[in-house]
Amino acid sequence: MEPRCVECGFPIKTLFVQYSPGNIRLMRCENCKAVADEYIECEFMGSLWKSIFAFLLLDAYRSLLLKRNEGEWGSSMSFSSIVWTFQEIVQDVFVGNFVFFCIFLLSMRLMLNTTIQISRCKDILLAVLVSSYFKIFLIATMVWEFLSSVIFIIDLFVLSSNTVALKVITDSAMNRCIAVCFCAQALKLLVTQVPARRLLRF
Structure with missing residues (x-):
């Protein structure tokens, strides 16, 4: 399934870009300009x-x-x-x-x-x-x-x-x-x- 923005539901290509283990940049939605899924960082902190x-x-x-x-x-x-x-x-x-x-x-x-x-x-x-x-x-x-x-x-x-x-x-x-x-x-x-x-x- 194609990922979607949690704010407006607009489809996006990727939720984040990973530069190194634990070093990620969250992507913004092209439609509403908000962070597409801000809860991804919580998954890393949980692990x-x-x-x-x-x-x-x-x-x-x-x-x-x-x-x-x-x-x-x-x-x-x-x-x-x-x-x-x-x-x-x-x-x-x-x-x-x-x-x-x-x-x-x-x-x-x-x-x-x-x-x-x-x-x-x-x-x-x-x-x-x-x-x-x-x-x-x-x-x-x-x-x-x-x-x-x-x-x-x-x-x-x-x-x-x-x-x-x-x-x-x-x-x-x-x-x-x-x-x-x-x-x-x-x-x-x-x-x-x-x-x-x-x-x-x-």
């Missing part, structure tokens, strides 16, 4: 929020797996211990990812000499979220026994995938993209380790 939610959920599960392997999670835990553990997981996920994205953008600015605008941030965020799809392999740990090193192997796959996505989106040298992703991931791991949690208890 972005769903990606963010899935990313954070998998990160929370990763943190829970690490605690279980370290013996911090078990069936004999008291209610207060469970609440404290969940508080630590939420802290790890939100503080860790906040640090990750801040260092990621800062490293891009310094190492890749990239100017970062709001529309560009949206593209970068989506690229990082989509390229972190290797985290889905954490779900397999619900079925099979595994060593804690498997989690860090998955982290390495995510790191390599983020690096490739950054290279594609910025067209920069591979070694610089590796440096940006490594710095961001290393500081995220540093922030979410035991010393940082001990400091926050005080």
Whole structure:
């Protein structure tokens, strides 16, 4: 079916022009001069929020797996211990990812000499979220026994995938993209380790 303007119903050739993933320009109706379908941007934002939610959920599960392997999670835990553990997981996920994205953008600015605008941030965020799809392999740990090193192997796959996505989106040298992703991931791991949690208890 031929698309039509949501304002006047006039048929148009296309609703939008896509310049890059997440970077679109909405077309105007030739008849009423209004944006033909302004709700298309809402579809993109909806998929972005769903990606963010899935990313954070998998990160929370990763943190829970690490605690279980370290013996911090078990069936004999008291209610207060469970609440404290969940508080630590939420802290790890939100503080860790906040640090990750801040260092990621800062490293891009310094190492890749990239100017970062709001529309560009949206593209970068989506690229990082989509390229972190290797985290889905954490779900397999619900079925099979595994060593804690498997989690860090998955982290390495995510790191390599983020690096490739950054290279594609910025067209920069591979070694610089590796440096940006490594710095961001290393500081995220540093922030979410035991010393940082001990400091926050005080």
